Amino acid sequence: MENVIRFENIEKIYDMGKVSVQALRGVSSDIKKGEFVAVIGPSGSGKSTLMHIMGCLDTATTGSYWLEGKEISKMKKNRLSQIRNKQIGFVFQTFNLLPHLNVRRNVELPLMYSGISAGKRYKMAEKVLNDVGLGDRMNHKPSELSGGQRQRVAIARAIVNNPAIILADEPTGNLDTSSGNDILSIFSQLNLTGNTIIIVTHDPAVAQRADRIIRIVDGLIVE
Amino acid sequence: MAISITESIRVGLSDFWSRKIRSFVTILGIMLGTMSVIVILAMVNGINKQTLAWMMERGGLAKITIHHNWGYESKKNLPDYFTLKEIFNIRELLPEAQYYNPEMNDWGRLSYLDKSFRTRVQGIVPDFQFIEEWSVDQGRFISQFDIDQNNDVIVIGTKAVEELFGSAEPLGKFINFNSRRLQIIGIMKHRYLKNSFNVGDENSLDYLNWRCFVPISTMINKISGEDKINTLTLKAHSPEEAPDLADKLEEILLNMRQGEPIFDIQSAKEEAQQIEKNAGTFRVVFFLISIISLLVAGIVIINIMLATIQERTREIGIRLAVGARRFDIFIQFLVQTVIVTFIGGLIGTAAGISMLNIVSKYMEFQLIAYPGMVIVALAVAVGVGFLAGIIPAVKAANLDPVQALHYE
Ligand SMILES: Nc1ncnc2c1ncn2[C@@H]1O[C@H](COP(=O)(O)OP(=O)(O)OP(=O)(O)O)[C@@H](O)[C@H]1O
Ligand SMILES: [Mg+2]
Numbered sequence: 001m002e003n004v005i006r007f008e009n010i011e012k013i014y015d016m017g018k019v020s021v022q023a024l025r026g027v028s029s030d031i032k033k034g035e036f037v038a039v040i041g042p043s044g045s046g047k048s049t050l051m052h053i054m055g056c057l058d059t060a061t062t063g064s065y066w067l068e069g070k071e072i073s074k075m076k077k078n079r080l081s082q083i084r085n086k087q088i089g090f091v092f093q094t095f096n097l098l099p100h101l102n103v104r105r106n107v108e109l110p111l112m113y114s115g116i117s118a119g120k121r122y123k124m125a126e127k128v129l130n131d132v133g134l135g136d137r138m139n140h141k142p143s144e145l146s147g148g149q150r151q152r153v154a155i156a157r158a159i160v161n162n163p164a165i166i167l168a169d170e171p172t173g174n175l176d177t178s179s180g181n182d183i184l185s186i187f188s189q190l191n192l193t194g195n196t197i198i199i200v201t202h203d204p205a206v207a208q209r210a211d212r213i214i215r216i217v218d219g220l221i222v223e
Numbered sequence: 224m225a226i227s228i229t230e231s232i233r234v235g236l237s238d239f240w241s242r243k244i245r246s247f248v249t250i251l252g253i254m255l256g257t258m259s260v261i262v263i264l265a266m267v268n269g270i271n272k273q274t275l276a277w278m279m280e281r282g283g284l285a286k287i288t289i290h291h292n293w294g295y296e297s298k299k300n301l302p303d304y305f306t307l308k309e310i311f312n313i314r315e316l317l318p319e320a321q322y323y324n325p326e327m328n329d330w331g332r333l334s335y336l337d338k339s340f341r342t343r344v345q346g347i348v349p350d351f352q353f354i355e356e357w358s359v360d361q362g363r364f365i366s367q368f369d370i371d372q373n374n375d376v377i378v379i380g381t382k383a384v385e386e387l388f389g390s391a392e393p394l395g396k397f398i399n400f401n402s403r404r405l406q407i408i409g410i411m412k413h414r415y416l417k418n419s420f421n422v423g424d425e426n427s428l429d430y431l432n433w434r435c436f437v438p439i440s441t442m443i444n445k446i447s448g449e450d451k452i453n454t455l456t457l458k459a460h461s462p463e464e465a466p467d468l469a470d471k472l473e474e475i476l477l478n479m480r481q482g483e484p485i486f487d488i489q490s491a492k493e494e495a496q497q498i499e500k501n502a503g504t505f506r507v508v509f510f511l512i513s514i515i516s517l518l519v520a521g522i523v524i525i526n527i528m529l530a531t532i533q534e535r536t537r538e539i540g541i542r543l544a545v546g547a548r549r550f551d552i553f554i555q556f557l558v559q560t561v562i563v564t565f566i567g568g569l570i571g572t573a574a575g576i577s578m579l580n581i582v583s584k585y586m587e588f589q590l591i592a593y594p595g596m597v598i599v600a601l602a603v604a605v606g607v608g609f610l611a612g613i614i615p616a617v618k619a620a621n622l623d624p625v626q627a628l629h630y631e
Contacts, residue, residue: 057544057624078548085546096541096628100241112230113546157545 003066004164004196005054006030010063012049023049025219026063031165031198036191038210039200046219047200048169054198055088055167056080068164085113089158093170095150097142103129103153104138110161128156132186148179155186159195166190169200184209228558231551235559239566242531249527250567252520253607256513257568257600261575262582263509264599265590269583272591274498280416280428282355284462284492285321287469289455289476292487301480304451307443309479316475319459320468322350326454327442331401333379333435335387342383344400344435346442354458357431362394362409369438373445377405381413382432403446405437465492517603521611528560528615539619540627553620560612561605568604572597 012024023046031037039047052058053065056072059080065073067087072080089110090096097106107125116124129135132152142150151171158166168187172180188209191197199206207213215223239246278284291303305313310325327346332339349367352358359378369376377398384393393407411434418427443450457472459465469490476486532539539552547555576597579590 052625055544057628078550081543081546081548084544090544092628096537096544098538098541100237109542110545113542113548113551161546 002033003030004033006066008064010060013061027221034194036197036211038207039214040207041216045216051167051169051200056083087164089163089166091154091158091168091171093173095154102139107157107160128160132156147175148182151183165196167198231554231558235562238559249563252523253564253567253604254571256517256520257571257604258575259513260600264596265579265592267506269589269591278491284495285459285465286491287457288489289486295484297483303485304453306450320457321460322353322458324348324350324354324456325452327452329447333400335398338387340386342433346439347436348439354456359409360412364409365438370440373440375405376408378409378436380411380432380434383435462492465490517607521607524611532615532619536627536630539622543624549620553616556616556619557612561608564604564608568601572600
């Protein structure tokens with residue numbers, strides 16, 4: 001199987017004037033298409049930092065990163081926006097929905113930045129919302145939904161542009177066990193239909209669902 | 224690939240409605256600014272229109288008027304009036320003028336049978352009709368023959384008709400002026416100009432309707448008994464020639480009075496230019512005032528937008544995460560600012576136009592709207608929004624995605 005993601009000797013240093021924090025100390029790995037990977041490790045170990053780099057939200061201080069065969073560490077910011085838009089879907093612990101937009105418009109957001117027409121956007125958003133079981137909540141504001149439902153909207157938004165990878169940072173961290181399990185089932189379902197999924201988590205139960213575990217301790221991959 | 228402008232406008236508009244109070248505070252300054260722009264433009268327009276209309280009614284821009292210079296005291300006691308002979312001399316020296324009218328006024332009582340009233344009777348020549356662009360409605364005006372013969376004839380205004388005759392026929396009747404019997408040969412056209420200054424008569428030319436006219440020779444030889452012409456009016460062939468004519472006239476008059484500026488020369492064209500210049504200064508001053516208020520409005524907008532962006536840092540992070548480019552963010556906030564100021568401009572324009580009547584009443588002066596000022600006011604509002612929107616929009620566009628996403 002081909003590698004969707006490949007990174008080599010990634011280091012990330014946060015330079016804050018007097019002190020600098022080395023969040024990643026040279027990590028290398030690759031992730032194959034269709035894999036379900038869990039990134040685990042203690043708090044402050046560098047999991048989110050790695051996810052930001054894989055998601056092209058941030059760039060590594062040194063090292064190389066290839067997404068679908070293309071080296072991106074040296075790309076311009078606008079190009080990175082385009083990659084986030086087309087090739088990456090994010091799911092965050094805090095949902096990160098826009099509160100003043102209704103559910104459908106939240107899901108349409110990535111499509112809007114792709115320049116897709118309003119009519120087509122509507123159909124695509126409707127379809128993914130049906131897939132996550134929220135077809136009847138399209139016109140609700142996020143504040144009118146439960147935590148689990150909000151996270152399903154976030155998943156719908158992440159998959160609507162049919163990305164190469166789905167990155168989730170503690171997606172069940174703000175949810176009770178039952179809605180957390182619902183969310184994980186959706187990820188498993190998405191993985192079965194061929195999506196590449198990378199979940200950052202503390203929770204061993206979550207990690208069990210994954211094909212493979214990447215364990216990070218103190219900025220290094222230990223397993 | 225880029226988010227389209229219509230999409231930005233849609234996002235901007237929904238932002239506007241979802242934050243009504245803040246939007247209202249933002250547009251308040253712009254509203255007041257555009258409102259004052261509208262009022263100022265209408266005010267200047269009103270002044271110009273009214274003064275020019277009045278000047279056109281009073282003989283147009285080619286007219287030149289000469290009378291005693293009230294600000295000057297002759298050292299040698301030289302006469303501050305003309306004799307008829309002097310007028311003929313001036314006419315010979317200055318043939319470029321198209322029309323000449325020496326005027327000699329006398330106050331007195333006009334009476335017919337048992338009715339009478341006090342008014343001003345003017346001794347004039349036939350050129351009067353062409354200089355003032357005003358002549359008879361019925362009968363005939365004073366002719367050169369009347370002048371040559373010192374005829375005892377009079378042309379009366381509509382007020383005299385009203386006072387002395389009511390509905391009776393005045394033409395051909397004899398009336399008395401200071402015990403001189405004069406036959407009515409004509410009735411002047413009624414004069415009317417709507418007064419847009421809300422003080423005085425509703426008809427700003429009504430004073431002319433009181434006037435009555437006799438041949439200047441009759442006035443000099445039979446009524447007042449003095450050859451003292453206090454006013455001379457003349458008319459150039461065109462308004463463009465008037466200032467030049469006025470200059471030549473000044474030289475002739477100075478020579479006639481041993482270099483003393485006994486007479487005052489007023490060219491309607493020059494007055495109009497002066498009025499326009501004054502209106503221009505007025506416009507500049509008030510434009511500066513509205514510019515300053517719009518500048519303040521702009522600074523308020525910058526600050527509110529900066530606060531808005533700070534508040535929406537996380538939203539910007541989310542938009543960046545799902546693929547917005549920095550330019551998309553820039554446009555979103557710039558368009559939003561422009562929309563806010565455009566709406567403020569629209570409301571301000573509407574408010575400005577609808578309050579023109581109230582301001583007119585209060586200022587006792589008519590403010591006149593015209594289509595172009597809407598465009599000017601809206602352009603000013605949008606311009607302010609555009610300039611004020613740039614700094615916050617740049618700030619928003621330069622946010623770091625990760626930091627914006629984790630902003631609390
Ligand atoms: N923007 C930043 N500036 C400075 N230091 C940072 C920044 N972001 C992360 N760090 C530091 O980098 C290290 C790794 O942080 P990271 O967020 O990747 O940890 P994590 O594994 O996701 O932790 P958690 O499980 O608590 O989310 C930490 O020491 C953190 O303090
Ligand atoms: Mg983390």
